[in-house]
């Protein structure tokens with residue numbers, strides 16, 4: 321199943337395996353000016369190639385080495401043999417050898433297993449800037465969802481293609497490898513860029529990104545604070561999961577425990593360990609939620625998207 325929308329110069333392509341006509345889980349790729357950002361999963365690769373049949377695909381830039389972002393590479397490279405594929409250096413091993421992903425069965429069912437591809441280039445080769453004929457996208461390191469995660473920022477129009485560095489909605493279950501300290505730090509980096517459009521891995525484009533980024537940071541910090549207080553009161557992980565989330569959510573069952581509220585509680589604890597003030601430190605220095613007072617003023621005027629002019 322595939323859906324296509326136009327946001328100015330940016331084509332939003334949402335992909336999902338469908339069961340009985342219903343999507344299981346949406347993942348997005350974005351096309352602009354001959355550049356494709358992310359490659360979607362293998363299970364929708366042929367549909368993606370068909371959608372891109374009438375446009376040039378000269379470059380592909382990957383945000384991170386998960387199967388729903390690299391799985392379509394094999395089919396794309398076959399259709400566009402001259403394309404140059406770029407990814408962060410730590411992402412390259414996953415593209416070359418998808419066995420390293422350690423995919424559980426549910427991931428193979430929802431997204432399909434990527435075929436190995438050995439021709440991808442490190443973003444180091446272009447000094448962390450992807451140039452198209454109209455745009456220049458800066459590579460921004462945004463780890464946390466995965467260690468290798470990067471985002472792409474177009475500073476003239478302030479577009480931020482952030483992959484899974486921002487995931488909307490309330491967090492109720494995480495995978496054990498998610499790193500809350502790195503996720504919050506990356507969200508802060510993204511907020512500091514003052515994006516005017518956020519293009520996340522879900523394909524749900526955000527037109528007012530800053531309040532959403534700040535809200536997500538505040539939510540995570542407040543959740544960690546709740547866990548800290550419940551830990552201090554001597555509650556077990558199971559009790560905290562029940563008190564904060566009403567028990568494990570459905571995703572815990574169908575991912576066979578890979579995603580769980582208990583993992584999220586553990587991620588909060590790891591965050592709390594890192595951010596705990598030193599003994600005797602001034603508690604007033606912890607200004608949770610107020611850190612963004614220090615952000616620079618927004619840019620004075622938004623440039624006009626050339627794609628808007630064409631419409």
Ligand SMILES: [Zn+2]
Nearest residue numbers: 384386465484
């Ligand atoms: Zn991911």
